Amino acid sequence: MDVKLYALSTCPYCRMTKRFLEEAGVEYELTEVDLLEGADKQAAIDEVKSISGGTSFPVLVAGDEVIVGFNKQRIKDVLGT
Amino acid sequence: MNDRPAPRRRFAEGTTVADLEAYMVPFVRHLGFKLNTEREFAHEVLQSEIEILDRDGDVYCPCRVRTGDPKEDIKIICPCIPFYLEQFNAMRKCWCGLFIREDVLDGAEMMGVIEEPEGPIEVRAAHVEDIAASRGLRVKIGKREIALFRTGNEVFALSNLCRHAFGPLSEGYVEGYEVMCPWHGWRYDIRTGHTDHPNADVQTHPVTVRDGVVFVTVPKPTE
Ligand code: SF4
Ligand code: FES
Numbered sequence: 001m002d003v004k005l006y007a008l009s010t011c012p013y014c015r016m017t018k019r020f021l022e023e024a025g026v027e028y029e030l031t032e033v034d035l036l037e038g039a040d041k042q043a044a045i046d047e048v049k050s051i052s053g054g055t056s057f058p059v060l061v062a063g064d065e066v067i068v069g070f071n072k073q074r075i076k077d078v079l080g081t
Numbered sequence: 082m083n084d085r086p087a088p089r090r091r092f093a094e095g096t097t098v099a100d101l102e103a104y105m106v107p108f109v110r111h112l113g114f115k116l117n118t119e120r121e122f123a124h125e126v127l128q129s130e131i132e133i134l135d136r137d138g139d140v141y142c143p144c145r146v147r148t149g150d151p152k153e154d155i156k157i158i159c160p161c162i163p164f165y166l167e168q169f170n171a172m173r174k175c176w177c178g179l180f181i182r183e184d185v186l187d188g189a190e191m192m193g194v195i196e197e198p199e200g201p202i203e204v205r206a207a208h209v210e211d212i213a214a215s216r217g218l219r220v221k222i223g224k225r226e227i228a229l230f231r232t233g234n235e236v237f238a239l240s241n242l243c244r245h246a247f248g249p250l251s252e253g254y255v256e257g258y259e260v261m262c263p264w265h266g267w268r269y270d271i272r273t274g275h276t277d278h279p280n281a282d283v284q285t286h287p288v289t290v291r292d293g294v295v296f297v298t299v300p301k302p303t304e
Binding site: 011012013034045055057 | 126129143144145146148149176177178
C-alpha cells in the first residue's frame with residue numbers, strides 16, 4: 001500500500017505521526033508543505049485541500065483512506081501495524 | 082511627567098514561550114478554554130509558534146498552512162478559537178491541542194485526534210451574572226447571534242434577531258417571561274420563542290447552567 005504523509009515542519013502532531021510511522025517501520029512519502037515554495041507549495045496546498053477538504057495537518061493517505069490528525073488507533077487499523 | 086520606560090511588546094524580538102502563554106491564556110479563558118494540561122506538549126506548540134513568528138512575521142497556527150489569502154490567513158493567527166468556536170467545542174480542544182476545554186481534566190486523552198463527534202454541541206456562552214435581569218445578553222456562537230435572558234435562576238436562549246425587521250431582542254424590554262423587541266415592540270415568550278405574529282417564532286436553544294456558567298446547545302454546524 002502506498003503511504004503518503006502531508007505535514008508541516010512546525011506541527012507537533014505531524015512530528016508524532018512521523019515518529020510513529022518510523023517506529024512501526026512503515027515506508028512513506030513525505031511532503032513538508034511549509035518548506036516548499038512558489039508553485040510547488042500552491043500545488044501541494046491544492047492537493048491537501050482536495051484530499052482532506054481543509055488545510056489542517058497532518059494528512060495521511062494510505063490507499064483509499066485519509067486520516068487527518070494523529071489518530072494513532074485509526075492509523076494502526078488502516079496500516080495493520 | 083511620566084518617564085517610565087515603554088513596556089516591552091510581547092511579540093517583539095526575543096519573544097519567549099512564557100510571553101505567549103501570558104498573552105493568550107487570559108483571553109482563551111473567556112472562551113471557556115485553558116492551556117493543555119500536558120504542559121510539555123503545550124510548550125512545544127508555543128515553541129513552534131515562536132519559530133513561525135520569526136519566519137512568517139506572526140504567530141500563525143503550527144498545524145495549518147498559510148494559503149497566502151489574507152482573509153483566510155487572519156483566521157489562523159493563534160489563538161484562533163473564536164473563528165472555530167463550535168468546532169473546537171465539539172472536539173473539546175483547539176486544532177493543535179494547545180488549548181483544551183476548561184472541563185477537560187486530562188489533555189493527554191485526546192492528543193492527536195482531530196475528529197468532530199456527531200450531534201449537537203454544547204458551548205459555553207456566558208456567566209449567569211453577566212445577564213442582567215432586565216435586559217438580555219447578546220452572545221455569538223459561531224455564526225449564530227443568540228440572546229440570553231434570565232429570570233431568577235432560569236436562563237433561556239433564543240435567536241437574537243426579531244422576525245419583524247431583525248431588531249436585537251437582547252436589547253429588548255423584559256417583563257416576566259416576555260421580551261418586547263426594542264425596535265417596534267413585537268413580543269416573544271423567552272421560554273418558547275413564540276410571538277403573537279403568525280409564522281414568526283424565533284428559534285430557541287437548550288440551556289444548562291453549571292457552577293454559574295451558562296452552556297447553550299446548538300445544532301452541529303453544517304459547513
Ligand atoms: S488551533 Fe490552537 S494552536 Fe492553532 S492557532 Fe488555533 S488556538 Fe492556536
Ligand atoms: S424589528 Fe422587532 S419589532 Fe420590528
